[in-house]
Amino acid sequence: MNLPDRHISLAHGNGGRLMRELIELLFAKHLKNPTLDVQADAVTLPLERHGELLFTTDGFTVQPLEFPGGNIGSLSVHGTTNDLAVSGAIPKYLSLNAFIEEGFEVAALERIIISIAQAAKAIDVAVVAGDTKVVRRGEGGGVYLATTGIGIKTTEINLSMSQIQPGDRLLVSGPVGDHGIAVMLAREQFGLRGDLMSDAASVLPFTQALLDLPGLRFMRDPTRGGLATVAHELCRGTGLRVNLDQSAIPLRDPVVSVCDMLGYDPLYLACEGRVVAVIAADQADQALQRWQALPGGELARIIGETESNDPFVVLHTELGGSRILDELEDDPLPRIC
Amino acid sequence: MNLPDRHISLAHGNGGRLMRELIELLFAKHLKNPTLDVQADAVTLPLERHGELLFTTDGFTVQPLEFPGGNIGSLSVHGTTNDLAVSGAIPKYLSLNAFIEEGFEVAALERIIISIAQAAKAIDVAVVAGDTKVVRRGEGGGVYLATTGIGIKTTEINLSMSQIQPGDRLLVSGPVGDHGIAVMLAREQFGLRGDLMSDAASVLPFTQALLDLPGLRFMRDPTRGGLATVAHELCRGTGLRVNLDQSAIPLRDPVVSVCDMLGYDPLYLACEGRVVAVIAADQADQALQRWQALPGGELARIIGETESNDPFVVLHTELGGSRILDELEDDPLPRIC
Numbered sequence: 007m008n009l010p011d012r013h014i015s016l017a018h019g020n021g022g023r024l025m026r027e028l029i030e031l032l033f034a035k036h037l038k039n040p041t042l043d044v045q046a047d048a049v050t051l052p053l054e055r056h057g058e059l060l061f062t063t064d065g066f067t068v069q070p071l072e073f074p075g076g077n078i079g080s081l082s083v084h085g086t087t088n089d090l091a092v093s094g095a096i097p098k099y100l101s102l103n104a105f106i107e108e109g110f111e112v113a114a115l116e117r118i119i120i121s122i123a124q125a126a127k128a129i130d131v132a133v134v135a136g137d138t139k140v141v142r143r144g145e146g147g148g149v150y151l152a153t154t155g156i157g158i159k160t161t162e163i164n165l166s167m168s169q170i171q172p173g174d175r176l177l178v179s180g181p182v183g184d185h186g187i188a189v190m191l192a193r194e195q196f197g198l199r200g201d202l203m204s205d206a207a208s209v210l211p212f213t214q215a216l217l218d219l220p221g222l223r224f225m226r227d228p229t230r231g232g233l234a235t236v237a238h239e240l241c242r243g244t245g246l247r248v249n250l251d252q253s254a255i256p257l258r259d260p261v262v263s264v265c266d267m268l269g270y271d272p273l274y275l276a277c278e279g280r281v282v283a284v285i286a287a288d289q290a291d292q293a294l295q296r297w298q299a300l301p302g303g304e305l306a307r308i309i310g311e312t313e314s315n316d317p318f319v320v321l322h323t324e325l326g327g328s329r330i331l332d333e334l335e336d337d338p339l340p341r342i343c
Numbered sequence: 344m345n346l347p348d349r350h351i352s353l354a355h356g357n358g359g360r361l362m363r364e365l366i367e368l369l370f371a372k373h374l375k376n377p378t379l380d381v382q383a384d385a386v387t388l389p390l391e392r393h394g395e396l397l398f399t400t401d402g403f404t405v406q407p408l409e410f411p412g413g414n415i416g417s418l419s420v421h422g423t424t425n426d427l428a429v430s431g432a433i434p435k436y437l438s439l440n441a442f443i444e445e446g447f448e449v450a451a452l453e454r455i456i457i458s459i460a461q462a463a464k465a466i467d468v469a470v471v472a473g474d475t476k477v478v479r480r481g482e483g484g485g486v487y488l489a490t491t492g493i494g495i496k497t498t499e500i501n502l503s504m505s506q507i508q509p510g511d512r513l514l515v516s517g518p519v520g521d522h523g524i525a526v527m528l529a530r531e532q533f534g535l536r537g538d539l540m541s542d543a544a545s546v547l548p549f550t551q552a553l554l555d556l557p558g559l560r561f562m563r564d565p566t567r568g569g570l571a572t573v574a575h576e577l578c579r580g581t582g583l584r585v586n587l588d589q590s591a592i593p594l595r596d597p598v599v600s601v602c603d604m605l606g607y608d609p610l611y612l613a614c615e616g617r618v619v620a621v622i623a624a625d626q627a628d629q630a631l632q633r634w635q636a637l638p639g640g641e642l643a644r645i646i647g648e649t650e651s652n653d654p655f656v657v658l659h660t661e662l663g664g665s666r667i668l669d670e671l672e673d674d675p676l677p678r679i680c
Contacts, residue, residue: 066476093383150487336354
């Protein structure tokens with residue numbers, strides 16, 4: 007298999023020699039670890055038998071497949087392991103499904119797989135099971151991925167929306183909307199250019215940093231639908247009002263510029279490496295200090311609070327006004343993750 | 344959400360209200376179980392802490408999405424849980440990824456989800472995590488699915504190719520190629536019609552029936568690439584010759600007819616509800632009797648044996664001749680699962 011010259015054919019998905027070569031020479035080569043067995047129907051997970059087992063899955067269809075700060079491969083590792091991290095777990099194992107379009111460049115596929123391997127290694131997660139399917143030319147977007155993750159959480163940690171109290175504080179671990187705007191700029195359809203990088207990254211250092219705070223109620227990563235959607239989920243899940251302080255929400259200048267130009271609201275744009283935490287008011291400053299001390303956490307902020315009032319998301323503007331943030335209806339930027 | 348009149352739009356994948364409605368009114372409605380929480384980032388798996396945890400994943404791109412005997416939904420449950428079953432495990436939990444094409448009919452999606460629910464219920468498996476993505480019109484094949492499964496296996500059961508000895512017998516649990524031909528006929532591109540049903544089903548009753556036989560070495564379900572591909576995997580994994588007795592391999596008449604007409608070899612066609620077992624010669628008859636006593640197992644047969652000889656797959660014909668079965672190269676029927 008002479009990788010750089012090759013393109014994926016339907017026969018790479020047929021269960022025969024070419025599929026075996028594709029799996030051995032690309033997937034197994036880069037993702038190898040002691041648990042992965044590409045010949046097996048199922049693998050045994052060597053898990054320590056304390057703590058709870060957490061399970062989550064996510065699909066990825068981002069366009070373009072490669073963007074400043076990442077690609078669909080690293081995104082597929084971060085997206086799924088971040089869902090485990092915000093649940094208070096340590097991610098351990100991933101499975102990987104690839105739906106590859108006939109004609110896709112093998113070299114591009116290899117770059118994506120290498121990114122998966124690097125992202126997984128960085129957080130000590132092993133890709134232990136996988137499957138590839140090849141779809142006809144014109145019936146895929148190059149590559150779609152799905153990753154399913156298993157993590158371990160100590161039973162003492164019990165984060166849930168049901169623990170949120172009126173007066174709790176909302177924190178965000180960094181500026182919002184970078185991923186959405188970086189991917190949009192990479193599409194080039196708007197004729198805009200910029201140096202903005204996606205924030206796509208593991209949030210594990212941020213989630214782990216707060217787990218020993220007894221006032222920590224809940225964490226979530228604002229992906230599709232952005233910060234505003236997480237605020238809406240908090241409203242719906244708690245019956246409380248969520249007040250957001252516009253001037254406190256960290257935003258990078260290029261995000262603000264592009265949003266102003268195109269009429270987007272950055273609060274609805276996807277992040278892929280941020281966390282929103284809800285925490286008791288008396289521990290919010292301590293949590294903030296911990297986050298700000300982490301690499302990439304310098305712009306973490308306390309951005310709002312819950313209130314016993316009609317369940318709306320209310321944005322308090324810098325000029326002293328306020329407006330209700332609606333639930334996302336139209337899709338400002340489809341295929342962002 | 345007026346289901347029958349609706350088609351999937353890109354906004355059904357954006358993380359906002361429409362996506363929430365799609366998930367609540369279709370996926371959660373039909374798949375509900377105590378562990379599933381469509382609001383959570385990850386779910387805790389309530390697993391008993393004995394036995395080993397087995398993990399597997401599979402993607403599904405079958406065309407057409409609905410065929411006699413099943414659809415992509417039931418297939419996605421059987422395909423993944425069968426991989427756990429042949430490993431000696433009892434499937435417990437599934438995650439589900441759906442990649443849905445813009446414009447897809449909501450009513451068809453609901454039929455697929457109902458099939459997932461029925462197939463899962465029939466084998467007492469719970470779909471506990473999921474994700475939906477919507478791709479642009481012309482960038483998908485209607486629906487692609489990925490399912491990832493977790494099962495439990497008692498530590499005493501240890502099936503592996505490395506246990507296979509020369510002289511072991513190969514059994515198949517039923518006629519081969521039904522799925523491949525049924526899906527092909529459903530495509531209608533060949534102008535053929537037939538009453539053949541896919542064999543897509545859970546193999547759990549068949550795998551469980553043999554687990555207490557100490558001579559059981561290994562099991563595998565012949566899917567993509569069919570029986571011949573499993574035989575090749577046995578060759579490669581053991582270094583032994585695999586002798587297949589052509590006259591013993593069960594084949595339904597319509598499969599033979601269509602294969603004769605179109606020049607297909609049924610041994611390379613996908614099954615989705617059969618098992619190949621490798622077992623010590625002195626327990627092969629006992630295993631066969633158990634399988635034949637099961638519903639759907641009437642046509643189970645002993646079809647071959649391993650031999651200490653050059654590692655080829657050799658088909659012994661009814662007339663006393665023999666020929667080597669090559670590894671699958673061309674794809675006779677792409678997109679069969």
